[in-house]
Amino acid sequence: MINxxxxxxxxxxxxxxxxxxxxxxxxxxxxxxxxxxxxYKSVVYVKDLMAMQKDFLVLHKFFRKISDGDYVAxxxxxxxxxxxxxxxxxxxxxKYHPKLLSCxxxxxxxxxASKFSGTGNIVGKCAEAKAANGLLSLDxxxxxxxxxxxxxxxxxxxxxxxxxxxxxxxxxxxx
Amino acid sequence: xxxxDYDLDLFYPLSADGGYLHLATAGGAVPxxxxxxxxxxxxxxxxxxLPDELRMSTALSPNLDRIIEGKRRKMADRNFGEGVDSPxxxxxxxxxxxxxxxxxxxxxxxxxxxxxxxxxxxxxxxYPVFDSKYFKICELLFGERNVKYPSPKLVDICSTFGLDFxxxxxxxxxxxxxxxxxxxx
Numbered sequence: 001m002i003n004x005x006x007x008x009x010x011x012x013x014x015x016x017x018x019x020x021x022x023x024x025x026x027x028x029x030x031x032x033x034x035x036x037x038x039x040y041k042s043v044v045y046v047k048d049l050m051a052m053q054k055d056f057l058v059l060h061k062f063f064r065k066i067s068d069g070d071y072v073a074x075x076x077x078x079x080x081x082x083x084x085x086x087x088x089x090x091x092x093x094x095k096y097h098p099k100l101l102s103c104x105x106x107x108x109x110x111x112x113a114s115k116f117s118g119t120g121n122i123v124g125k126c127a128e129a130k131a132a133n134g135l136l137s138l139d140x141x142x143x144x145x146x147x148x149x150x151x152x153x154x155x156x157x158x159x160x161x162x163x164x165x166x167x168x169x170x171x172x173x174x175x
Numbered sequence: 176x177x178x179x180d181y182d183l184d185l186f187y188p189l190s191a192d193g194g195y196l197h198l199a200t201a202g203g204a205v206p207x208x209x210x211x212x213x214x215x216x217x218x219x220x221x222x223x224x225l226p227d228e229l230r231m232s233t234a235l236s237p238n239l240d241r242i243i244e245g246k247r248r249k250m251a252d253r254n255f256g257e258g259v260d261s262p263x264x265x266x267x268x269x270x271x272x273x274x275x276x277x278x279x280x281x282x283x284x285x286x287x288x289x290x291x292x293x294x295x296x297x298x299x300x301x302y303p304v305f306d307s308k309y310f311k312i313c314e315l316l317f318g319e320r321n322v323k324y325p326s327p328k329l330v331d332i333c334s335t336f337g338l339d340f341x342x343x344x345x346x347x348x349x350x351x352x353x354x355x356x357x358x359x360x
Contacts, residue, residue, distance in 0.1 A: 054223035071182040073202025090180050156182050158268040162290035
């Protein structure tokens with residue numbers, strides 16, 4: 001029987017490809033290995049989401065938001081010395097790690113358009129910020145400069161997305 | 176602007192004479208009013224549920240090679256980290272979803288500059304080679320009967336859709352790109 005709980009579980013299962021709270025875990029991996037994992041997760045994510053899109057007419061009345069069946073625009077992998085994790089362009093988080101928050105605030109108010117010229121992006125929205133936030137929250141010994149990123153990709157097409165000026169400003173040479 | 180989070184599928188009729196357009200927004204800026212429209216998701220759901228036997232042949236845009244070459248050049252110019260090779264552009268993965276929409280009768284467009292959320296240029300990726308299955312598809316998706324085949328010419332598509340058509344050579348891309356002003360919809 002289809003009900004709110006069943007649909008919520010299905011949505012959570014899809015989001016777990018990158019995790020609703022932006023999946024991070026202990027374990028040393030090379031950037032190359034994390035990128036392969038990112039691509040694999042993206043393939044699974046797209047396949048599961050296509051099934052959700054097919055069932056939209058039946059399921060959407062139980063969705064938490066209308067966009068529950070839409071692809072995220074961008075996903076990325078990242079690592080510190082001890083941890084690796086992933087982030088997506090989905091939502092601006094309500095709370096960011098203080099080390100990251102202070103950097104984000106140099107671009108403007110989190111959740112608002114960046115003051116930095118040349119970008120239309122929202123401060124804190126980018127996949128890089130979510131991946132970095134997950135890692136900094138787990139790895140107290142790491143700093144923003146210790147985070148290395150994979151290429152960002154668009155799950156629908158697997159194409160690589162260039163970092164936006166906001167992220168270049170914050171994460172600079174590590175992108 | 177919630178749309179920046181998502182790679183939306185939007186669907187619009189080309190003209191009163193028939194034909195449909197699919198746009199993949201790739202995290203581009205779209206007004207919230209369009210983002211919230213349920214009808215785009217309804218159409219996508221119906222397309223996903225169409226049987227394979229209704230698929231038509233498709234063709235890729237004649238400009239696609241040049242657009243993909245622009246994307247390849249951008250990737251080649253980037254440093255992906257110490258000891259990490261530049262990933263190859265996977266053309267088969269890139270066109271897959273657009274070919275899927277084209278096979279069910281849609282002129283399928285992608286947003287061209289995926290790294291710039293304010294970029295409003297879209298390029299044709301794939302289009303259908305129409306046959307009689309198109310009439311059944313229109314009936315199943317839109318309840319339409321007595322439809323005609325739309326014009327297969329891109330320049331006609333753009334003019335009937337009220338879009339500017341030009342050859343763009345900016346941001347590293349060259350190809351047939353249309354500018355979409357969502358305030359008109």
